[in-house]
Amino acid sequence: MNGAESLINALAEQGIEACFANPGTSEMQLVAALDKQPGIRAVLCLFEGVVTGAADGYGRMADKPALTLLHLGPGFANGIANLHNAQRARSPILNMIGDHATDHLEHDAPLTSDIRGLATPVSQTFTVSESADSLAQTGLDALAASLHYPGSISTFVVPADHAWSAVSDPAHRPSAIPAPSQVSDECIAEIGEQLKSHRPSCLFLGGRALRSDALHHAGRIAAATGCRLITETFFARQARGAGRVPTERLAYFGEAATEQLAGLELVVLAGAKAPVSFFAYPGKPSLLVPENAAQHTLAGEGVDALDALSRLADYLGAPDAPEVTASAPPYPLGEGPVDANELGKVIANRLPHNAIICDEGATNGLGAFLLTGNAAPHDWLTLTGGAIGQGLPLAIGAAIACPAQKVIALEADGSGMYTVQALWTMVREKLDITVLILNNRSYAILNIELHRVGVETPGPTALSLLDLSNPDLHWTDIAHGMGMHAVKVETVAALDQAFEAAMVKKGPSLIEVML
């Protein structure tokens, strides 16, 4: 047995079931080891941003890490942006980076780079294997680190010689997974009393507090105290739809968010940090909570949000059953061209039970979010870190974690181009994903932002840098080029028909929605 086999087998025994991969020469022994290990599904991606984005989607839905397989520093570097997003989502991810053999490093061959330097900004833990014998233990320790509640990015490096060398002592043991912290009884009591005495108030929810079980208790607290339930603008995963506890989502633009939070006397944080403006603007504040509101943290970094909410609800003697969202009759559809609102209606009307929506729809995704509050119960996943190019890969990971659930990728055209290679993996792996490309031929958000940052009269060069026409992108052609079924729709009726067809059959397809 060589080091690679020892490692891969140990990870499979400890529950690793998926590996998103783009290997090269230095990882061939790891590829051979994966080949012999039927417990791990190896998924080839044509770019590392797809690898890490898929691992993020998998981690959010499975609550355990997928393995990534990356080719030295530059291969890892291609995955950094989506690791940035994953880090903001607190997703568990286990990155395995191949490197040159240890005695080859000093010669500074072309692919040699500072892997530690590149990895540290997006890894909570980073280790380098020390020998073939200890490689499996290095992997198991990294796996345990990735499960640090609610999830952590754990990266380890496999020098090629540790992978190819024979293992003389295969001893290794699973590492202990640290339990999440729990909030103290005193804190529960203090926040409980604050909620009783301050109105208006809100629970500001994010992270694991947005799962259905945690939201159930948040709803009980709202029933007991009248507090509002407000979510982060960009959350990792929220349980929504009929039968779930309704929430408000914090607005994206700082002015709107400030207005939304105006008048609150108390903000209680659970699974979320205090909200701040996404960007700064001349003369506008960064912090969004009203200055004179009291602010308390119920469940901060590493604290079990479900436990905290349930104990707070019990402390308050809250009713067992919170108010939940009713399902609504289908929306009547408009006629003619599609807009964000009509798109939202079509999705809401036809959303399958337990669908997963990966939302990188940018300016045109908001209608779908707003209109699906009463739709069939589903999970909504967002772009947590602002680094675009996450939506299509995220859908891959979600589909592999949850093969029985329909995945819908709401994808803005500009963002989609970043990791367009994801379509190929969807086809290869026959994933049950419907991609909705929202084609408005523009980085539309930037046209808004240009004015918001004080640029009053943009000229042609400025406008051209925000424009995706000239040439137009034809997403159906791009999809066909990667073997994907694709149709283009320009009217609400055509969208409705295409979306219905995509919902009733399994497998990957793309609908290019002209907006």
Added chain:
Amino acid sequence: MNGAESLINALAEQGIEACFANPGTSEMQLVAALDKQPGIRAVLCLFEGVVTGAADGYGRMADKPALTLLHLGPGFANGIANLHNAQRARSPILNMIGDHATDHLEHDAPLTSDIRGLATPVSQTFTVSESADSLAQTGLDALAASLHYPGSISTFVVPADHAWSAVSDPAHRPSAIPAPSQVSDECIAEIGEQLKSHRPSCLFLGGRALRSDALHHAGRIAAATGCRLITETFFARQARGAGRVPTERLAYFGEAATEQLAGLELVVLAGAKAPVSFFAYPGKPSLLVPENAAQHTLAGEGVDALDALSRLADYLGAPDAPEVTASAPPYPLGEGPVDANELGKVIANRLPHNAIICDEGATNGLGAFLLTGNAAPHDWLTLTGGAIGQGLPLAIGAAIACPAQKVIALEADGSGMYTVQALWTMVREKLDITVLILNNRSYAILNIELHRVGVETPGPTALSLLDLSNPDLHWTDIAHGMGMHAVKVETVAALDQAFEAAMVKKGPSLIEVML
């Protein structure tokens, strides 16, 4: 005048003419400043790997930097892999990264990241603007640093508030550009005597030693001493073809390279480090120069290679005119399907004068290299750092630096998918680029490497991780999706016809070559 305008105008005055850009909200003032500055051509790329790869191609051909415009840490991170390649090519590049306003950073908004940590591994210099007033000077200092011979990656950060704030004191001055070092007369004399007394010997050439003027003197040295002229395997830019001094290229695989260098008594390095194996393999050496060969450095890091070679040739009393390559009659073409050899013949026969070939052709690019030695004079650019996804962006940069020269991108299918978004920019900017996609539906090099690292009997999972069929990539569809003229060819005759058509007209087109 705000900080952004002050900066952009100062850079334009000091000769910056191109900016490859993918901006976001935090860079809107820089976009507005570019808009007002007609001296800089702003080129939108749909992914940052295209931005930095294009800056590499520009730097190699213009010998001065292009500016990049990147969106915070994650946007920069998407460009790291091609900066790694550019660093290996010693290309001058000036990276301008937008960041949050300074007083917004502490709030850890979603896009906040450790930009310094991410940038340092691929930047020789890294600075952060300290004020709106000093922003232009920060940019000018960074520009000078990028010109550190032969070229350097210089990165600076522009906080949004420094861009948008009014400049009260616009004073700034161009920074001194450090001159390259020169080799000492003693070193010239010593190496001269060594070359006279040791046979067989070689000049091992890379970097600026592969420009036509430097090669002229290398050829004179060869004429005087009988030394061989051997180049790096992966060089930034080599002048080749009829009328140029012929060289041998070091083989990629270590065994072949060792054999090629066997028996040498003396190796003189000029513009290149001593060659090492690209990867390590079990039981094989990393160093390729014979153990008992003497090794001397004529022109090392930062030393003017042209000056060193010309002075050495003069020291040796070398003839004024070296032997140069003759042009050759057209190759007779074969019939039937295309292979690497026939592809090479077609290119050699029809290569326009002064073409620029960007070679990321991997296993199928070698035939074209070998067969174009006697073709019309041209420049050949290679993948210097091994991080695939460089070829298409490189072609963009070369075409913008040299609008009068035809650019040919030899692109392997697997590598091309990494930065496929480059096709869109080629169309938008109407660049005179012919893309030859070498479609063999495989990471073919890895099938070879799998055996070379000792994996004897790969199973289906291993093979599938190296395979690009299932689904097949249809590059003509992908190109059409980005508005690019594209044809697919399966025979030598069809390739010859399509390539001829592409050579006689200006503008972007793609030929998908089925191999």
